[in-house]
Amino acid sequence: xxxxxxxxxxxxxxxxxxxxxxIDLTVAAGEKVVIxxxxxxxxxxxxxxxxxxxEPTSGTVSIDGTQLTRKNHLEMTRKxxxxxxxxxxxxxxxxxxxxxxxxxxxxxxxxKEEATAAxxxxxxxxxxxxxxxxxxxxLSGGQQQRVAIARALVTKQPIILFDEPTSALDxxxxxxxxxxxxxxxxxxITMICVTHEMGFARQVADRVVFMEDGRILEVGTPxxxxxxxxxxxxxxxxNKILH
Amino acid sequence: MLDxxxxxxxxxxxxxxxxxxxDGFLFTxxxxxxxxxxxxxxxxxxxxxxxxxxxxxxxxxxxxxxxxQNTPLPVQVFFYYMAGPRVLQAITGAPSPxxxxxxxxxxxGVGLYHAAYVSEVIRTxxxxxxxxxxxxxRSQGFSRPQAYxxxxxxxxxxxxxxxxxxxxxxxxxxxxxxxxxxxGDLMYNADNFVSTxxxxxxxxMACVLYFVICFPLxxxxxxxxxxxxxxxxxxxxxxxxxxxxxxx
Ligand SMILES: Nc1ncnc2c1ncn2[C@@H]1O[C@H](COP(=O)(O)OP(=O)(O)OP(=O)(O)O)[C@@H](O)[C@H]1O
Ligand SMILES: [Mg+2]
Numbered sequence: 368x369x370x371x372x373x374x375x376x377x378x379x380x381x382x383x384x385x386x387x388x389x390i391d392l393t394v395a396a397g398e399k400v401v402i403x404x405x406x407x408x409x410x411x412x413x414x415x416x417x418x419x420x421x422e423p424t425s426g427t428v429s430i431d432g433t434q435l436t437r438k439n440h441l442e443m444t445r446k447x448x449x450x451x452x453x454x455x456x457x458x459x460x461x462x463x464x465x466x467x468x469x470x471x472x473x474x475x476x477x478x479k480e481e482a483t484a485a486x487x488x489x490x491x492x493x494x495x496x497x498x499x500x501x502x503x504x505x506l507s508g509g510q511q512q513r514v515a516i517a518r519a520l521v522t523k524q525p526i527i528l529f530d531e532p533t534s535a536l537d538x539x540x541x542x543x544x545x546x547x548x549x550x551x552x553x554x555x556i557t558m559i560c561v562t563h564e565m566g567f568a569r570q571v572a573d574r575v576v577f578m579e580d581g582r583i584l585e586v587g588t589p590x591x592x593x594x595x596x597x598x599x600x601x602x603x604x605x606n607k608i609l610h
Numbered sequence: 611m612l613d614x615x616x617x618x619x620x621x622x623x624x625x626x627x628x629x630x631x632x633d634g635f636l637f638t639x640x641x642x643x644x645x646x647x648x649x650x651x652x653x654x655x656x657x658x659x660x661x662x663x664x665x666x667x668x669x670x671x672x673x674x675x676x677x678x679q680n681t682p683l684p685v686q687v688f689f690y691y692m693a694g695p696r697v698l699q700a701i702t703g704a705p706s707p708x709x710x711x712x713x714x715x716x717x718x719g720v721g722l723y724h725a726a727y728v729s730e731v732i733r734t735x736x737x738x739x740x741x742x743x744x745x746x747x748r749s750q751g752f753s754r755p756q757a758y759x760x761x762x763x764x765x766x767x768x769x770x771x772x773x774x775x776x777x778x779x780x781x782x783x784x785x786x787x788x789x790x791x792x793x794g795d796l797m798y799n800a801d802n803f804v805s806t807x808x809x810x811x812x813x814x815m816a817c818v819l820y821f822v823i824c825f826p827l828x829x830x831x832x833x834x835x836x837x838x839x840x841x842x843x844x845x846x847x848x849x850x851x852x853x854x855x856x857x858x
Contacts, residue, residue, distance in 0.1 A: 452745065456746035473752070518750075
């Protein structure tokens with residue numbers, strides 16, 4: 368498989384705070400990578416470097432062979448990546464349909480009809496076609512996150528980044544969102560997902576990445592990872608969240 | 611002292627000489643409209659400046675706002691009236707000071723003054739939009755200006771409309787500053803009337819006419835404030851996608 372994302376020697380500082388330390392990570396096209404690690408370890412910052420929401424202090428992030436720069440990152444994002452956030456971040460002043468058609472119309476220059484058709488198809492996939500005319504605040508958290516996933520899908524980029532998509536949800540709504548993500552994972556889409564849902568990781572991940580204190584401490588298949596992780600810190604962390 | 615208040619003859623004279631009042635009323639309305647446009651456009655630009663990451667733009671906005679909010683409007687208007695013609699002369703290289711009509715001084719005067727207040731309203735509005743909105747926009751590939759235009763600013767409308775209407779109301783009243791420089795506005799014409807026929811009817815009529823403009827605005831503010839508080843927004847079924855929506 369060709370490399371879709373290549374991260375090399377990535378360092379990120381917030382002021383004096385060294386948040387990412389010499390990160391190297393390569394993700395193949397179509398690969399599903401799950402990132403886990405304790406709070407504050409830099410997971411969000413790492414995936415936010417992949418769409419340049421955070422600018423690397425040093426090192427490089429390349430997508431499909433092209434290095435992200437201040438100049439090209441918007442164009443690269445439009446072409447390659449979309450993102451799903453912990454807090455959904457739907458546009459509250461627009462209907463569900465409006466949320467899904469804004470970028471296709473304004474950025475991809477699609478006609479309203481074309482964008483609407485694509486949006487309705489994406490909404491069907493997440494099981495919310497009947498909510499097209501609703502406003503986000505009238506939806507449950509799980510429904511909002513499914514709409515957010517549909518919004519990420521409708522622009523059809525090859526990469527989707529998830530930053531703890533189920534962490535803000537009531538427990539009874541987590542599964543409906545995970546189901547959508549599992550269904551998505553059947554496709555040739557490249558996924559990087561920060562999550563603590565270990566069942567999801569086992570079922571979907573090609574590789575699991577463990578981060579702590581700004582470093583990647585362990586990378587491996589889910590089997591390797593959950594059966595016998597080598598790094599003691601990783602073992603400790605897994606013990607904590609699995610029990 | 612207030613004998614004249616119920617003097618029918620005086621009221622007849624007043625009602626017979628409404629011409630200057632209406633002239634002033636129309637003139638004031640025109641100053642309001644142009645001044646409002648100036649304050650809204652400039653205020654929005656300055657408000658956006660104050661929320662950008664650029665220190666220079668933030669400083670420009672801050673200095674502007676502090677200057678105009680902390681000096682009295684009449685002083686500013688006198689200054690334009692006196693200094694404006696000479697400044698224009700210097701800029702254009704004209705042989706003598708360039709006459710500026712009271713209309714321009716009025717519209718620019720209240721426009722620049724209220725832009726400072728509008729800017730603060732816009733800034734507060736933008737700051738009320740959660741950070742995640744800009745991030746979502748950028749994760750979709752919107753540039754910052756596009757994000758402001760399509761996503762951030764539209765979300766501020768609900769919050770900023772009531773205070774903007776309040777600003778409009780103040781702007782209307784503040785156009786009366788033009789009377790100080792013989793502006794031909796409602797207040798000035800009322801003053802002229804007063805000097806011939808006495809103050810009671812003249813100022814009462816001026817008040818009535820200002821009230822006619824301002825009171826509907828005050829009602830609008832109340833309505834908008836109520837509307838902004840309404841929580842559950844009604845479903846909107848977009849006409850373009852009736853089939854899937856009805857399937858439910
Ligand atoms: N914009 C910022 N400015 C300053 N510090 C930041 C910023 N964003 C993150 N940090 C800090 O960087 C560190 C890593 O944050 P990050 O959000 O990447 O961690 P995380 O692994 O995603 O944690 P969590 O599981 O809590 O989401 C934390 O110490 C955080 O406080
Ligand atoms: Mg995080």
